[in-house]
Amino acid sequence: MKSRMHAAILATIIIIVVVLAMAFALKGIALYIPPRNVRTLAEIFLNTTFNQWVNISAMAPEAVTAIVWDYRGLDTLFETSVMFIAIVGALTLSRGVGEKLFISGASEAGGLSVIVKTITRIILVMISAVGASIALHGHLTPGGGFQGGATIAVAPMILIVTFSVYFIVKRISIKKAVLLRSAGLGVIALSSFIVLIVALFKGGIAYIFQNQVKMFSPYSVPSYIGDSLVIGGTLLLFNAAETFAVAFGFIALLILITLPEEQFRKIILESEE
Amino acid sequence: MITLEVYYLLMAVAAVLSTVATYFAVIERDLVKAAIFSALQSSFYALIFYLLMAPDIFLTYVPVSVGLYTALVLILIKKTERYEGE
Numbered sequence: 001m002k003s004r005m006h007a008a009i010l011a012t013i014i015i016i017v018v019v020l021a022m023a024f025a026l027k028g029i030a031l032y033i034p035p036r037n038v039r040t041l042a043e044i045f046l047n048t049t050f051n052q053w054v055n056i057s058a059m060a061p062e063a064v065t066a067i068v069w070d071y072r073g074l075d076t077l078f079e080t081s082v083m084f085i086a087i088v089g090a091l092t093l094s095r096g097v098g099e100k101l102f103i104s105g106a107s108e109a110g111g112l113s114v115i116v117k118t119i120t121r122i123i124l125v126m127i128s129a130v131g132a133s134i135a136l137h138g139h140l141t142p143g144g145g146f147q148g149g150a151t152i153a154v155a156p157m158i159l160i161v162t163f164s165v166y167f168i169v170k171r172i173s174i175k176k177a178v179l180l181r182s183a184g185l186g187v188i189a190l191s192s193f194i195v196l197i198v199a200l201f202k203g204g205i206a207y208i209f210q211n212q213v214k215m216f217s218p219y220s221v222p223s224y225i226g227d228s229l230v231i232g233g234t235l236l237l238f239n240a241a242e243t244f245a246v247a248f249g250f251i252a253l254l255i256l257i258t259l260p261e262e263q264f265r266k267i268i269l270e271s272e273e
Numbered sequence: 274m275i276t277l278e279v280y281y282l283l284m285a286v287a288a289v290l291s292t293v294a295t296y297f298a299v300i301e302r303d304l305v306k307a308a309i310f311s312a313l314q315s316s317f318y319a320l321i322f323y324l325l326m327a328p329d330i331f332l333t334y335v336p337v338s339v340g341l342y343t344a345l346v347l348i349l350i351k352k353t354e355r356y357e358g359e
Contacts, residue, residue, distance in 0.1 A: 013292055013293075014292060064329045143329065153340075153341060154340040261352060
């Protein structure tokens with residue numbers, strides 16, 4: 001009886017979805033359709049993203065990464081800062097847990113069977129390699145810093161489940177993860193000033209988040225090494241640093257959230273007395 | 274040679290299957306199974322994003338919604354209750 005009811009509801013939902021899609025595809029429902037001249041914006045991006053024959057060009061083959069780190073770099077910087085502030089909030093809630101964990105007698109024994117652990121060791125390398133390739137090719141192919149970092153962050157998650165959270169805390173403590181995360185953010189901040197610093201030394205002017213030549217500012221980060229190796233100016237720097245920042249930020253958060261509640265409570269209550 | 278219609282058909286199938294997965298995720302009382310249905314729905318969405326030529330979204334969506342989000346929900350279930358009451 002109950003399964004028949006579920007089947008009926010499911011069939012209804014599927015029919016509604018199909019009918020709505022059909023109606024939309026056959027232009028029975030006219031929702032808002034963007035006007036044609038919106039596409040001039042896309043044309044501007046396509047003309048300036050990788051174009052050696054115009055003065056102002058991002059010189060990166062990947063339009064999305066160029067937009068994220070060049071056209072609207074400041075926006076992305078603040079997005080990264082939002083995640084950093086979230087991590088700071090989590091650390092404030094769990095003050096001192098990372099350092100006092102091993103004093104309270106926790107061991108890294110346990111976890112799943114040897115088969116699972118061995119497979120995890122193999123998969124770990126593969127996940128990290130895929131993440132690194134997504135991040136470091138971010139200026140050439142779809143992908144970038146956040147995507148690569150989030151992919152790499154899946155590796156410690158699997159590690160925590162198959163081994164134990166103490167296993168990972170012993171190797172990468174929360175303090176170390178936050179330190180590396182801050183270092184990544186620091187490199188992002190520095191890279192946004194790199195052209196400005198060079199320009200000021202040479203007595204010229206430049207903009208914050210400048211990558212390539214802009215109006216009134218002839219300075220740029222080299223877009224090529226040699227003839228064929230495209231590094232996309234500051235984009236490679238930004239992507240690499242963002243990967244670090246996102247991956248280690250996630251590691252810190254994952255450690256905090258998977259710590260056993262009893263341990264957590266014991267350490268916090270002891271520190272409050 | 275794969276024509277455009279094949280892509281549209283794949284998208285339509287993925288969309289309908291994601292609706293089914295969403296329905297099961299909502300009605301399921303075992304929350305671990307519900308999390309897995311949610312991950313299944315995310316996988317179908319990722320396929321749709323890829324077919325709609327948004328590979329950047331695809332690359333963000335797969336690790337976040339299938340990997341990290343599911344893991345987060347499973348940790349929450351571990352810390353609270355596995356079965357939903359009436």
